[in-house]
Amino acid sequence: MNVIVGQSGGPTAVINASLAGVYQAAVNSGAKKVYGMKNGIAGLLSEKIVLLNEVLDDDLKIELLKRTPSSFLGSCRYKLKSFETDTTEYEKVFSLLKKYEIECFFYIGGNDSMDTIAKLSAYGKKIGSNVRFVGVPKTIDNDLMITDHTPGYGSAAKFVATTMKEIIRDATVYGTEYVTIVEIMGRNAGWLTAASALARGGDCDGVDMICLPEIPFTVEGFIRKVAEMQKKKNSIVIAVSEGVKLPDGRYVCELSDNVQDVDSFGHKKLTGTARFLANECAKRLKTKTRAIELSTLQRCSGHLASRTDITEAYQVGGAAVLAAVSGQSGVAITLDRISDKPYQCKTGVVDVNKIANYEKKIPIEWINETHTDMEQAFLDYARPLIQAELPPFYVDGLPYHITLKA
Amino acid sequence: MNVIVGQSGGPTAVINASLAGVYQAAVNSGAKKVYGMKNGIAGLLSEKIVLLNEVLDDDLKIELLKRTPSSFLGSCRYKLKSFETDTTEYEKVFSLLKKYEIECFFYIGGNDSMDTIAKLSAYGKKIGSNVRFVGVPKTIDNDLMITDHTPGYGSAAKFVATTMKEIIRDATVYGTEYVTIVEIMGRNAGWLTAASALARGGDCDGVDMICLPEIPFTVEGFIRKVAEMQKKKNSIVIAVSEGVKLPDGRYVCELSDNVQDVDSFGHKKLTGTARFLANECAKRLKTKTRAIELSTLQRCSGHLASRTDITEAYQVGGAAVLAAVSGQSGVAITLDRISDKPYQCKTGVVDVNKIANYEKKIPIEWINETHTDMEQAFLDYARPLIQAELPPFYVDGLPYHITLKA
Numbered sequence: 001m002n003v004i005v006g007q008s009g010g011p012t013a014v015i016n017a018s019l020a021g022v023y024q025a026a027v028n029s030g031a032k033k034v035y036g037m038k039n040g041i042a043g044l045l046s047e048k049i050v051l052l053n054e055v056l057d058d059d060l061k062i063e064l065l066k067r068t069p070s071s072f073l074g075s076c077r078y079k080l081k082s083f084e085t086d087t088t089e090y091e092k093v094f095s096l097l098k099k100y101e102i103e104c105f106f107y108i109g110g111n112d113s114m115d116t117i118a119k120l121s122a123y124g125k126k127i128g129s130n131v132r133f134v135g136v137p138k139t140i141d142n143d144l145m146i147t148d149h150t151p152g153y154g155s156a157a158k159f160v161a162t163t164m165k166e167i168i169r170d171a172t173v174y175g176t177e178y179v180t181i182v183e184i185m186g187r188n189a190g191w192l193t194a195a196s197a198l199a200r201g202g203d204c205d206g207v208d209m210i211c212l213p214e215i216p217f218t219v220e221g222f223i224r225k226v227a228e229m230q231k232k233k234n235s236i237v238i239a240v241s242e243g244v245k246l247p248d249g250r251y252v253c254e255l256s257d258n259v260q261d262v263d264s265f266g267h268k269k270l271t272g273t274a275r276f277l278a279n280e281c282a283k284r285l286k287t288k289t290r291a292i293e294l295s296t297l298q299r300c301s302g303h304l305a306s307r308t309d310i311t312e313a314y315q316v317g318g319a320a321v322l323a324a325v326s327g328q329s330g331v332a333i334t335l336d337r338i339s340d341k342p343y344q345c346k347t348g349v350v351d352v353n354k355i356a357n358y359e360k361k362i363p364i365e366w367i368n369e370t371h372t373d374m375e376q377a378f379l380d381y382a383r384p385l386i387q388a389e390l391p392p393f394y395v396d397g398l399p400y401h402i403t404l405k406a
Numbered sequence: 407m408n409v410i411v412g413q414s415g416g417p418t419a420v421i422n423a424s425l426a427g428v429y430q431a432a433v434n435s436g437a438k439k440v441y442g443m444k445n446g447i448a449g450l451l452s453e454k455i456v457l458l459n460e461v462l463d464d465d466l467k468i469e470l471l472k473r474t475p476s477s478f479l480g481s482c483r484y485k486l487k488s489f490e491t492d493t494t495e496y497e498k499v500f501s502l503l504k505k506y507e508i509e510c511f512f513y514i515g516g517n518d519s520m521d522t523i524a525k526l527s528a529y530g531k532k533i534g535s536n537v538r539f540v541g542v543p544k545t546i547d548n549d550l551m552i553t554d555h556t557p558g559y560g561s562a563a564k565f566v567a568t569t570m571k572e573i574i575r576d577a578t579v580y581g582t583e584y585v586t587i588v589e590i591m592g593r594n595a596g597w598l599t600a601a602s603a604l605a606r607g608g609d610c611d612g613v614d615m616i617c618l619p620e621i622p623f624t625v626e627g628f629i630r631k632v633a634e635m636q637k638k639k640n641s642i643v644i645a646v647s648e649g650v651k652l653p654d655g656r657y658v659c660e661l662s663d664n665v666q667d668v669d670s671f672g673h674k675k676l677t678g679t680a681r682f683l684a685n686e687c688a689k690r691l692k693t694k695t696r697a698i699e700l701s702t703l704q705r706c707s708g709h710l711a712s713r714t715d716i717t718e719a720y721q722v723g724g725a726a727v728l729a730a731v732s733g734q735s736g737v738a739i740t741l742d743r744i745s746d747k748p749y750q751c752k753t754g755v756v757d758v759n760k761i762a763n764y765e766k767k768i769p770i771e772w773i774n775e776t777h778t779d780m781e782q783a784f785l786d787y788a789r790p791l792i793q794a795e796l797p798p799f800y801v802d803g804l805p806y807h808i809t810l811k812a
């Protein structure tokens with residue numbers, strides 16, 4: 001048995017832990033060759049393939065892989081056309097699977113990537129192929145259906161909450177009036193922005209306001225709330241999702257004059273929300289402001305990964321192999337929470353069509369009445385996911401990473 | 407003997423390690439009471455004082471202090487007027503020193519703060535006071551004269567280099583054309599931006615260009631260099647100082663339309679350089695771009711502090727106490743490098759007037775000929791400063807900090 005694995009979509013701190021999980025479970029299940037697609041399905045279509053048995057030929061490299069952020073195999077944002085309109089790409093993929101004698105196909109990615117698994121398995125079924133296709137969820141956005149949470153989210157949440165604590169400390173040292181607005185990723189679902197609520201504790205007042213894309217946003221309402229808070233407190237720190245939207249559906253960042261562009265899925269590039277709001281506060285409230293974008297740091301900060309997240313990412317990779325070996329196809333692996341206190345999760349298997357192309361938003365009852373903070377239920381949900389650390393291997397003062405030579 | 411200590415200027419990840427050093431050395435030297443100024447000299451002037459013996463009453467708290475970023479006592483940006491024009495503030499300070507029977511005064515800060523030490527000690531001498539005034543240097547900017555480097559720089563440099571490695575990994579996963587511009591603090595001296603050169607190694611190609619405030623900058627020259635690099639490489643990552651200046655002396659960020667303001671020292675708020683340059687690249691080169699500002703994260707990331715830096719910050723605090731106890735005043739503590747390989751540093755004492763109000767820039771011979779990268783001499787200088795880690799105490803998944811209750 002040979003197998004192939006690819007990575008797709010935005011990087012995370014633990015996407016390679018899932019790759020390690022797939023690799024080791026495949027070898028343990030008797031796979032002779034474990035291939036990797038370079039740059040996901042887009043690379044596979046031009047036969048860019050690497051033999052992982054050669055690249056990961058000792059245990060230290062596999063451990064290093066678990067502690068290396070951002071897709072080791074490279075990534076892509078590529079959506080297969082429907083095979084009802086054009087089978088060219090499908091024929092190409094299946095001819096390559098035949099050529100390399102591949103029986104199982106694993107794809108580590110978000111909801112766009114689960115679409116690839118859904119389409120390939122459906123096409124395979126149609127042509128009578130017995131190759132199994134299994135999705136391995138990952139995304140910092142945590143917006144996949146069915147699964148309790150997605151690998152990648154815990155580490156990004158740990159980065160957000162840690163960074164928020166540090167930003168709050170920094171912003172309060174002068175004791176002067178200051179509004180700090182921190183922009184966090186999340187186009188339609190505010191899971192990662194909500195993670196800033198984890199900063200609050202005995203040693204930290206926490207953020208003063210959280211603005212989620214789930215809640216329609218008005219600039220006037222925002223300014224009014226800031227002005228209210230300023231009456232009680234000098235330094236105010238606000239977490240705002242890049243995806244906050246006006247009641248008419250436009251993104252708040254569209255109000256700014258930023259150069260915009262669009263990615264290959266047609267998604268608008270969202271950036272500048274915090275800066276726009278900070279400028280509005282400065283102008284209208286005559287206050288000092290600072291805008292901070294956590295940018296790509298929040299999705300690739302391997303140095304601050306959650307050990308819980310790394311462990312689960314690894315388990316989800318392994319569970320995908322077991323599912324494929326047992327004959328399942330067109331499925332994705334889920335994390336099913338057994339209990340909150342103590343936290344326990346196990347892996348599950350679900351029809352990939354129940355995940356592909358859907359988005360899971362934050363339940364409205366987890367947001368407080370004034371739409372400025374998270375309820376305890378959210379904290380109980382998210383806190384276990386950021387527990388414990390697995391530090392990088394530091395070499396000469398810096399985290400050492402494993403890389404795929406060109 | 408009673409003593410007092412304050413913190414001033416921008417926070418760093420290790421400014422509290424110096425505070426711990428002062429506190430423990432003072433207690434060991436027989437100080438009965440160790441007072442802390444809240445919000446530096448500005449707070450002292452309104453008698454905002456805390457008794458550290460009460461606040462730091464067990465060893466765990468002191469260890470926690472060493473691992474807590476951003477000024478524990480609060481900070482200020484406050485410059486004393488010359489006592490030749492107005493002695494009011496000086497009289498106030500000296501009356502408080504008398505009231506609290508304080509014999510030694512320590513001030514942890516950058517070159518603006520060393521000015522405070524210079525003025526207070528000069529005034530003390532003039533009025534025949536025997537209070538000793540000693541400066542404890544800190545600044546992420548590393549721009550102080552005489553000392554080999556300043557506590558705070560090593561941790562910020564470690565954050566910059568680590569983050570650059572992670573950003574580079576993130577920016578290369580798609581294999582597509584991309585220009586990422588990362589803005590790093592440093593108004594006139596490029597030490598911290600230069601630290602991005604440390605990212606290069608066997609596992610990382612490093613940043614593709616470094617733009618320092620020491621080198622006059624033209625937008626045309628920048629765009630030309632980026633266009634050249636794009637011929638050879640798809641994903642380009644550039645480190646640019648917030649302080650890069652045009653040949654006419656204006657900051658590059660002044661070319662953008664950002665809301666500007668000015669701090670209490672009259673320094674312009676520098677921000678938007680990376681965004682302006684990314685927009686120029688997008689317009690002129692028709693390429694995808696991303697601007698990232700490391701913002702305050704680079705100065706308060708206690709979770710990624712350099713252990714070397716923490717140790718030295720602690721030593722510098724202790725050395726300040728020994729200097730004061732031995733009768734020295736109007737001095738600051740330096741770090742004097744004894745050897746590079748193996749790296750060794752010891753503390754020294756210098757007339758504070760040789761440090762106050764001066765700025766140390768990067769020697770031009772440490773910058774390569776095309777002004778795009780650092781020479782080996784810089785790497786040999788900076789590499790020892792980022793060595794080793796001292797992780798925070800993690801509680802419930804997040805770094806735990808010690809805080810001064812209001």
